Amino acid sequence: MEILPLGHASFKLRGKQATLVTDPYDEKQVGIKFPKHIDAEIVTISHAHPDHNAAHLIGGSPFIVQGPGEYEIKGISVIGVSSFHDEKNGEERGRNTMYRIELDGVRFAHLGDIGHVLSSAQVDVIDGVDVLFVPVGGVYTIDAEKAAQIISDIDPRIIIPMHYGTDTYNKDLAPVSVFLKHIGKEEAVPVPKLTVSKDKLPTEKQVVVLQAS
Numbered sequence: 001m002e003i004l005p006l007g008h009a010s011f012k013l014r015g016k017q018a019t020l021v022t023d024p025y026d027e028k029q030v031g032i033k034f035p036k037h038i039d040a041e042i043v044t045i046s047h048a049h050p051d052h053n054a055a056h057l058i059g060g061s062p063f064i065v066q067g068p069g070e071y072e073i074k075g076i077s078v079i080g081v082s083s084f085h086d087e088k089n090g091e092e093r094g095r096n097t098m099y100r101i102e103l104d105g106v107r108f109a110h111l112g113d114i115g116h117v118l119s120s121a122q123v124d125v126i127d128g129v130d131v132l133f134v135p136v137g138g139v140y141t142i143d144a145e146k147a148a149q150i151i152s153d154i155d156p157r158i159i160i161p162m163h164y165g166t167d168t169y170n171k172d173l174a175p176v177s178v179f180l181k182h183i184g185k186e187e188a189v190p191v192p193k194l195t196v197s198k199d200k201l202p203t204e205k206q207v208v209v210l211q212a213s
Contacts, residue, residue: 188209
């Protein structure tokens with residue numbers, strides 16, 4: 001199956017039987033256009049802020065998953081795990097939902113706009129995933145240091161950083177280079193997509209920077 005970056009915290013997971021899109025965004029909030037003609041069977045929304053909940057941009061009449069719970073759609077397992085957008089139990093920015101997704105035998109976790117390190121109960125649910133989408137830019141989410149702690153707690157095979165600053169958008173956030181330097185992976189070169197399968201996962205931890213074209 002393929003992972004395609006759509007920008008910000010949005011990705012397209014294209015499997016054999018169905019396609020899932022995470023956190024589609026309003027271009028006015030993010031500063032870049034959301035790609036046209038994106039269809040999916042499932043859309044996950046981590047929280048109600050417009051840079052993460054523009055589900056109306058996705059074609060194909062998808063099933064919208066927006067909150068904690070267990071879902072089974074088109075053979076895809078989705079578990080929503082409650083969390084917060086800040087370190088003050090949501091007092092500043094509200095709640096956030098993390099998602100554990102199983103598609104074509106590969107286990108993913110998308111942390112949305114997580115604003116804190118994980119509790120032991122949250123780790124128990126997310127632990128053991130193969131691919132982790134983790135915010136790293138700070139300001140509105142966790143920074144590089146807290147992202148590294150979550151990575152250590154969950155121990156995924158593949159780490160995909162998201163929600164960071166670039167030269168064209170999210171300029172108030174730290175660039176991905178700060179995260180890469182912090183974890184000693186400065187050599188990571190951006191790629192336009194990633195193909196993964198259950199039987200070809202890396203044996204050692206790998207960082208992949210996905211950059212939308």
